[in-house]
Every structure is written in C-alpha cells, then in structure tokens.
Amino acid sequence: MNHAQDDLLLVSLIKQGDSRGLDSLFRKYYNSLCRFATYLSNRSDLAEEIVADVFFRIWEKRDTLTVEKNVRSYLFTATRHTCINYMKQEKRIMEDLSEDLIEVNAGPEDELMYRELESRVSDMVDHLPLKRKAIFQLNRFEGFSYNEIAEILSLSAKTVENQMGKAIKQLKLLQKTYRL
Structure with a gap:
C-alpha cells in the first residue's frame, strides 16, 4: 500500500x-x-x-x-x-480592544503598540482555563454559536453561555492587570 x-x-x-x-x-x-x-x-x-x-x-x-x-x-x-480564520478573528478582537488606542492613520510607533497589544491579548486568552478557553475560541475565533459549541463539546447551551460570561469577566480583569 x-x-x-x-x-x-x-x-x-x-x-x-x-x-x-x-x-x-x-x-x-x-x-x-x-x-x-x-x-x-x-x-x-x-x-x-x-x-x-x-x-x-x-x-x-x-x-x-x-x-x-x-x-x-x-x-x-x-x-x-x-x-x-484564526488570524481574521484575532484581528477583529485586536481591533475591538484597541480601537481607542490606535488612530486611523497609525504611524510606526502605533504599529508597534498594536503588535504589543495583540501579544498581550493573546497572553490573556492563554490564561483562561482550558475548557473556558476552548469555548471562548470556538465562539470568538471560529464563529460558532453557543448551541453549536454545546453540541461539539457535549455541554448544555446554558453552560456554554455561563462559561462565555465568565471568560469575558476574566478577560476584563486581566485587561486591568495588563493595563490595556
């Protein structure tokens, strides 16, 4: 063969x-x-x-x-x-988190700040517990709905919704730590 x-x-x-x-x-x-x-x-x-x-x-x-x-x-x-798909989703998240920090006509210093911010956000997502991180990534990076994620991971849609809420709260707390 x-x-x-x-x-x-x-x-x-x-x-x-x-x-x-x-x-x-x-x-x-x-x-x-x-x-x-x-x-x-x-x-x-x-x-x-x-x-x-x-x-x-x-x-x-x-x-x-x-x-x-x-x-x-x-x-x-x-x-x-x-x-x-990952890069598109990551870009969207970076844009959402950094829209106040980056002007439309960004210069080289702004680009450097953007890349550093992108790295910090990636680090923040890495701090989530594994299952919560998987749920967050499936939703925010892959575009799956809560019901689709629930089916994929054999969870209830309510559990997925709760974990997403916790992920967002945790990321907001980490955002303060990272001073974003």
Whole structure:
C-alpha cells in the first residue's frame, strides 16, 4: 500500500469512530502541519493550536467527513483555512480592544503598540482555563454559536453561555492587570 492509500484507510477508521485512526494521522502529519501553520501565521504557539483545532474538527465532523483522494492535501488546505480564520478573528478582537488606542492613520510607533497589544491579548486568552478557553475560541475565533459549541463539546447551551460570561469577566480583569 502507498502513503495515499494508507491515509485513506486512516480516514475510513476515523469515519467509523476509531480514534486510533485519528491518532495515527495526527502523529504522521502534526509536525509538518505545524511548520506550515507557523509559516502562515508567523507564530509557533498559534500554529500548534491551529493544527490541534484541525484534528479536533476532523474528529467532531467524522460522520460527514468527505476525503476522497489526497488526505495530505486535505489536511494542508484545512490548516490554511483554519489559520486564515484564526488570524481574521484575532484581528477583529485586536481591533475591538484597541480601537481607542490606535488612530486611523497609525504611524510606526502605533504599529508597534498594536503588535504589543495583540501579544498581550493573546497572553490573556492563554490564561483562561482550558475548557473556558476552548469555548471562548470556538465562539470568538471560529464563529460558532453557543448551541453549536454545546453540541461539539457535549455541554448544555446554558453552560456554554455561563462559561462565555465568565471568560469575558476574566478577560476584563486581566485587561486591568495588563493595563490595556
């Protein structure tokens, strides 16, 4: 069997609910996908999160997963799209948090301040507890509704709503610590 056929077999296992298929595919492509995501995002910490999210989504959507020919190409394309989505969402959050700090005609000093602010916000989100962080990122970075997140994480929509409220409160408190 060649690599493409091996990969299709792993996808078949994933579609059947066999997590060993996902684990094998993850181990096979994780490093190269992280390098690719780092290249696209220019951030290794974000790259690891993006790749993990790609595999998380594959597992969550295994029932409707349609990969017919080239699994490697599918994974790289999914990583590229996820990276773009993360960067768009991160940009939106940065704009929301920094609209008072950055003028429309920003100069080099303003750009430096913006990048520092962006880094601080990323650090703040990293301080959230794992499940709360996942809920926050799915909602704010990926655009999922509370009901969709509840279904993905096997939680009630009310729990997701409560965790989002707590995440926002925690980020506001951290904002004071970071002096944003």
